[in-house]
Amino acid sequence: MEIYHLDDLSLLQQHLLAQYQLYQVVKNDDKQCSWQQQTKERNEPLIAELPQSSAKDFFFAEHENLLIFNGEYFQETLPTPAPFVLFGILSCDLTAISYQDQFFKDDPYYQARRQQCLLVGLDCIKPCQQGFCPTVDAGPGVREHTADIILHPLENHQWLLISTNDKGTEAIKGLSLKTCHWHFLTQRDLTLHQCEQEFTDDSDITQAIDKLNNGEVSDSFWQQLAVQCLGCSGCTTLCPTCSCYGTRSITDESEDKKVITQQRFWDSCLYEGFQREASFHNPSAEAGKRVQRFWQHKFGNEFFAEFNRHGCVGCGRCEQTCPGVIGVHSVMKRINNNA
């Protein structure tokens, strides 16, 4: 690990723009935040705000062709993106990428994009509105193993820059930087600790996780909850750790050729047909089973045992988007009160 002092953030942005396509979170006039590509000429200030959509579709495309057979041979469909950087990505979304890296470790389509990406993380020094990252070990400070470079804001628009690995060190080569005394790391720890203390009390969530894993949540509770689920897939679309997909074949017969394309697309465990088998047997035909399955995958012991963490990174997006008011805070509260 190498630690530097950075006086001028735009020098780092310009340096990276010479090597990478650079994406950064930008807020529009309606106060909506989204990832947008920056250019040397147009360079927005860095903000520590969570975009509505996570970064998962940079690697796991919403729709993509897995293979194409044109009647004679198979065509290559692996993506070949230019090197790109996600500049200022927050710790919860980085933790989700770290999980997706495990889930898609043998997936060549995911890995083709992932290997082209430099992750520049940004520490949160103020809690966000719906987030609870400290409760699920996903923030507010960027975990070293999840980013190539970490930025930590200091006073007077100065920055601490931490390069966590060779990829990060290579990316900043040639940039004029002052090495930093280690005591800045202690200062960083103190700031992050103070930020953690400022998060609202999330004991509802930890208590509900225990109830969920102790078998204290009844089937009828899930059935009641599921009445409010519209099956819109807003939660699974925005959740940075949801990684389920379906595949389909499309046959295009035109003139003398028959082209078959195998596609994959984001699926949702809240859809009625998600687990339906070819025999029409459906283990989650009841809406209650589907809602239960979603939350079991976020907080169940089985998930934890496999990935050494919860399936939720505490971003709060499901709470913000769910039209049925059954996002994470609402569900966990109700488990505590009613299950």
Ligand code: SF4
């Ligand atoms: S966002 Fe809410 S209503 Fe939509 S699928 Fe998810 S739980 Fe159901």
Ligand code: SF4
């Ligand atoms: S379950 Fe909700 S709070 Fe947890 S990571 Fe997914 S969207 Fe974020």
